[in-house]
Amino acid sequence: MCPNTASTGRHWDGSPRTTPARRPLRVAATSPSRLLRCGQSIRCRLCGNRADVYPRSDQRPIALHPHELATAQIPEPCRWHLSCGIAHPHGDGTAWCRIPHTVLCPGRTAPATAQLSPHVEAVRRQLAVRSRRLIDTGAFTPQAPSAPACEEQAADVRRHARPVVQLLLGRYLADRPLEEIRCVAQTRQRRRCLQPVLAAHTAAGRWTLLPAGPQRGQLTLPATLMAVYDLSRLPYAEQLRWRTQRCPAHAAAPGAADLALADWQVFDPLLHAAHIHTRLPHAAPSRRREA
Template sequence: MYSSDTAPWDRGADLLRTMRIDSFTPTKGLRSNNVDRCRYCNHLVEYYDRVDGGRIPLVPREFPSASVPLRCRWHVNGGVASVGDRGRAYCYIAHPTLCPGVQHEDADDPQLADARRAMAVRTQRAISRGLFAAPLRITEDEVTFVPVEAETERGIRHVLTYSSVLWIGPAEIDRVRCVAHVSTSRERCKKTVFDDGSFQGSWEQVEIPVPAGRAAQESLWAGQMMWAFSINGLDYHGYRRWLSQRCTVHWEGTAHDAVAPQWERFSIFRDEGHIIYERPAQADSQDAPAAAPVPVCASDGCTHTTVRTVEEGWLCWQCERKQKRRRRTHKRWTWAEEDKLRGFEDRPLEGEGLSWR
């Protein structure tokens, strides 16, 4: 798998730092923001946006699909990475799968042994030359890769939840900055994603996610609750704006990203220090507004409701049809009574010897 003498990660970083945007990609990130060195092995990695909204570091070269296990194959289409090879002869591999600084559960896999051995040798050479100080080895659950251009703040970080998935932000929920590039100032937008002018979400308690396994289920986190900012009450555009980390001004614009979105998938091993067990202070001013009363049909005994804005005394379509039928019946009876009073019922009809004059 490593037949070339010079691997792409051994080349100069300047050769890979190109300022370009894929013309067919739905993402807006510059490729220069997507190249970094792994903090665990010092190899170059190239970041791509995933179809589920996250980011994945890939090895900056393609491999023959036949020599890569099916579970480890990735392909890139329009700048977006997804699992599988789509029947292609070559595919990508996620860097954590081969990283020498990660303790792999499938360490005995013969298809990946050569690639892992080659990367481990290059890491040892970098350590022996004094170019890299290797940290302690970690597991795949603890690994995290964040580009240095993201400038992630390491102070208070709040957790965002949507559809039972937890994301941890770079800062407090009301201080998360927009990642759009402002063409006038040529800098990153200084506005925040949170907008005080409309409902953005609400704080709620969610269960702390623990990994599979008996040891984890018996840990201190099992069955515990934490506070997270929920955007489940937003519409499609609302939650996409939050996950894209865009303010209301740049959400529908064409500006590219000055930095990559800074949301990371929440990990209990890595982000334990950011768990909030007590109700946060921001929850008092950012709760969901009181729901407006739902209009109910004005007919007696009817419980039908509507989501439209209607006037007082609104009737549902069934009760309105009944009311119109009753009015027609009442009108026919009224006309019949009036005819009786005028004596029209005793007047002979045409054809019985008399005609109307």
């Protein structure tokens, strides 16, 4: 009787044996949750096209175009590559590279510092056509600029588009206005939570003028006062909720994973001098009511 030896590519019952592909993903050592160090897909608020957000070596996020482009057709200042989930601002010697989404975004003007090649211009036109298709089908609505009552209010809105927030004995620069900071937690439908961090039933901070002095070894600057949204008077748990960028519901459920990177950047008076303002906003941030 001839023995029936099973093939190494199949199980004992004849079903195919599949080996899961290994992915170079890992959890960041400083991550407070189960957020993997990989590209987090987002939709651009200006054009509606998809972009992948990766952390840089200084932990600041950057949005890259989801597809690789030929290195020979990309200007040298616009070349980026990924290594172990970290984005680096130069090529890695291969024939392909990544490019920042801000260079290709049709909702922004092309950067004057980089001489865009015809191939990059063609990609910008393709994204513009895709944005128009999304708008026509109702899948995307571009953000309409607000119409303030006077020019002083308009300047005030632009002045505090990226406010400085003080919490947990440090200062952080927000990526957007306080009212637009969204929760980064994942819902049960595997989507990002739509609730804002600035909740109606929680204690809010206050705008105040604080010295723009050095923080933790930073260089000394002239003694000036800057507008800061102060949260240091709130309880520790509430400050931690703002730092992890979670709504009150997901702050009470620590088991929920993060679906996006937090938008905070450690505030540096030298690097972020353009966001130092000596005037307080006219009105405190309005709290949205929960749906």
